[in-house]
Amino acid sequence: MRFSESRITRVIVRGFRSLADVKVDLDPTVTVLVGPNSSGKSSFVDALMFLQQAILDSPQQAFQRRGGIARVVTATARHPATISIEVHIRSRMPDAFEGSYFIQFRTEQEGQDKFWLMNESCEISWSSEPAPHSFSVKRELKDGRPGELEWDSIKEIRPRLAENRLALALMSGLKWFEPVYQALTLFSSYAITSNALRSLQESDSGNRLAVDGSNAASVLKRLSEVDKSCYDRVVETMSRIVPSIEKIAPIKEGRSVTLFFDESFGGKKRKLPASSMSDGTLQMLGVLLAAYQEEALTLIGLEEPEAAVHPGVMAVLAEALQEAGQRVQVLITTHSPDLITRFNIEALRAVDRNTLGMTQIAPIAGSQQEAIRRRLFTAGELHRIEGLRPSSATGEESNKDAHANSNR
Numbered sequence: 588m589r590f591s592e593s594r595i596t597r598v599i600v601r602g603f604r605s606l607a608d609v610k611v612d613l614d615p616t617v618t619v620l621v622g623p624n625s626s627g628k629s630s631f632v633d634a635l636m637f638l639q640q641a642i643l644d645s646p647q648q649a650f651q652r653r654g655g656i657a658r659v660v661t662a663t664a665r666h667p668a669t670i671s672i673e674v675h676i677r678s679r680m681p682d683a684f685e686g687s688y689f690i691q692f693r694t695e696q697e698g699q700d701k702f703w704l705m706n707e708s709c710e711i712s713w714s715s716e717p718a719p720h721s722f723s724v725k726r727e728l729k730d731g732r733p734g735e736l737e738w739d740s741i742k743e744i745r746p747r748l749a750e751n752r753l754a755l756a757l758m759s760g761l762k763w764f765e766p767v768y769q770a771l772t773l774f775s776s777y778a779i780t781s782n783a784l785r786s787l788q789e790s791d792s793g794n795r796l797a798v799d800g801s802n803a804a805s806v807l808k809r810l811s812e813v814d815k816s817c818y819d820r821v822v823e824t825m826s827r828i829v830p831s832i833e834k835i836a837p838i839k840e841g842r843s844v845t846l847f848f849d850e851s852f853g854g855k856k857r858k859l860p861a862s863s864m865s866d867g868t869l870q871m872l873g874v875l876l877a878a879y880q881e882e883a884l885t886l887i888g889l890e891e892p893e894a895a896v897h898p899g900v901m902a903v904l905a906e907a908l909q910e911a912g913q914r915v916q917v918l919i920t921t922h923s924p925d926l927i928t929r930f931n932i933e934a935l936r937a938v939d940r941n942t943l944g945m946t947q948i949a950p951i952a953g954s955q956q957e958a959i960r961r962r963l964f965t966a967g968e969l970h971r972i973e974g975l976r977p978s979s980a981t982g983e984e985s986n987k988d989a990h991a992n993s994n995r
Contacts, residue, residue: 591679591770591773591883591884591885591886591914591915591916592678592679592766592769592770592883592885593676593677593678593679593684593766593769593770593885594613594615594676594677594679594770594885594886594916595613595674595675595676595770595885595886595916596612596613596615596675596676596677597610597611597612597613597673597674597675598610598611598613598631598634598635598672598673598674598675599611599671599672599673599674600631600634600671600672600673601669601670601671601672602660602661602668602669602670602671603630603634603637603659603660603661603670603672604627604630604633604634604659604660604661605627605630605661605662605940605944605945605946606627606630606631606634606661606945606946607661607663607943607945607946608945609627609631609946609947609948611631611936611948613886613916613918614912614916614933614934615912615916616909616912616913616916616917616934617908617909617912617916617917617918617919617930617934618916618917618918618919618934618936619919619921619926619927619930619934619935619936620632620918620919620920620921620936620938620948621921621922621927621935621936621937621938621951621966621970621975622922622937622938622939622974622975623922623939623974624922625940626938626939626940626946627938627940627946627948628920628938629890629920630946631938631946631948632776632888632890632918632920633653633776634672635674635774635776635886635888636774636776636888637649637653637659637672638672638674638690638771639771639772639774640652641690641753642753642755642756642768642771642772643756643772645751645752645753646692646702646704646751646753647751650702656670656692656694656701656702657694660694661945662944663943663944663945668693668694669691669692669693669694669705670691670692671689671690671691671692671706672689672690673687673688673689673690674687674688674689674770674771675687676688676766676767676770676771678766682714683713683714684711684712684713684714684766685711685712686709686710686711686712686766686767687709687710687711688708688709688755688767688771689706689707689708689709690704690706690707690753691704691705691706691707692704692705693705703726703750704724704726704750704753705725705726706723706724706725706726707723707724707725707753707754707755708721708722708723708724709721709722709723709754709755709758709764709767711763711764711766711767713763716763720761720763720764722739722754722758722764723739724737724739724748724754725737725739755767755768755771756768769885770885771885773882773883773884773885773886774884774885774886774887774888775795775796775798775877775884775887775888776798776887776888776889776890777796777798777799777800777873777874777877777887777888777889777890778798778799778890779799779800779870779873779874779877779889779892780799780800780873781865781866781869781870781873781895783797783799783800783801783803783873784800784801784803784846784861784869784872784873785861785862785864785869786801786845786862787840787843787844787845788801788802788803788804788805788843788844788845789802789842789843789844790804790805790839790842790843790844791805792805792809793805793806793807793808793809793810793881794806794809794880794881794882795880795881795882795884796873796876796877796880800869800873800876800877803846803872803873803876804837804844804845804846805837805844806876806880806881807821807835807836807837807846807876808836808837808844809881810876810879810880810881811836813881814879814881817879818879820879820910821835821872821875821876821879822834822835824871824875824903824907825868825871825872825875827900827903828868828871828900828903829850829868831850831851831852832848832849832850833849833850833851833856834848834849835847835848835849835872836849845860845861845862846860846861846872847859847860847861848860848861848863848864865895866895867895867896867897867900870892870894870895870896871896871900871904874889874892874904874907874908875907877889878907878908878910878911878915878917879911883914883915884915885915885916886915886916886917886918887915887916887917887918888918888919888920889908889917889918889919889920890920891920891921891922891923892904892908892919892921892926893921893923893925893926898925901923901925901926901928901929902929904926904929905926905929905930906929909930922970923967924966924967924968924970924971925967926967927966927967927970927975928965928966928967928968930966932950932951932956932959932960932966933950935950935951935966935975936948936949936950936951936977937949937950937951937952937975937976937977937978938977939974939976939977947977948977949977949978950977950978951966951975951976951977951978952975952976952977952978953978955969955975955976
């Protein structure tokens, strides 16, 4: 089983859609974003996807995929408006390294999609090095217009940087900054669809699961070849959900490949294609493959993993996600009371919008935490009754000790 090299400890987003100003500490294993529809859960996940795409491709392409910066910047922002994302990382190995990356964009004119990079900076400290390593890129206004890029980096390294590219991609060639680059680019957000698993699929390497699960057969095949223990774990978990399942295997059909399920009923065996399986069964398989796939991602985002899954198997789903969280960070968005009850308070982050329509993300309110600890209610029951509230929305202090422990 492969493990990611680092984990994300904190994400700060400002000016991105409804995320006017949020600071979220992520659990080392599983973080559960809980809130109603349109509260900002998906926007937070998308902010991480935006950052990844900006690094791998370009900021311009990342904005264009979302309809331009005018559709991304916070609606109530004053102009010229800014968007910034800051991410903190830490090594999985104790005290090997700790770093941060910051990027900030500014709009040029109200209602237009022109923007420029204002600031980009990165710093990382290694336990084996006497001093931290860092670089920064800035573009200041000159005569009301954005000036040239100005570098400040280690040992006067100033590679030529195209205006539509970020420096981190270049600096990742240096061993000091490679972990930051890897942490921010080895991330996938999944929205598994049963139809994608049900259809004939094109065969590929199977190293990484497609965002909708459309190469699940190849991923399962690869897993059975390189990590039999993880493959067996996926099948064993599926058999707990559907007891008749004994084996799941990819089978070629011409140039395509599809999944087949070996089942046993009353001593009689039969082989069923994925097209004959229920939505919930395929949804669960997709979630498990995302969690156990061969490639060791830093973090995986799962949008409503409980979709189409019977409430009776939520315990199995939560157990599988918590186990997967030991090798890769898991970020879940949900509003399922049955699922959130299965996680510790420290893993939950309440998501809601304030009176101005801006998203708040924080540990659940102290009074609700106390009610859960005293076993007056479960988290799911409180969510049904009144909804989980962010601590900052009530003026209550967050559980700082729980935060500190979750980042160790």
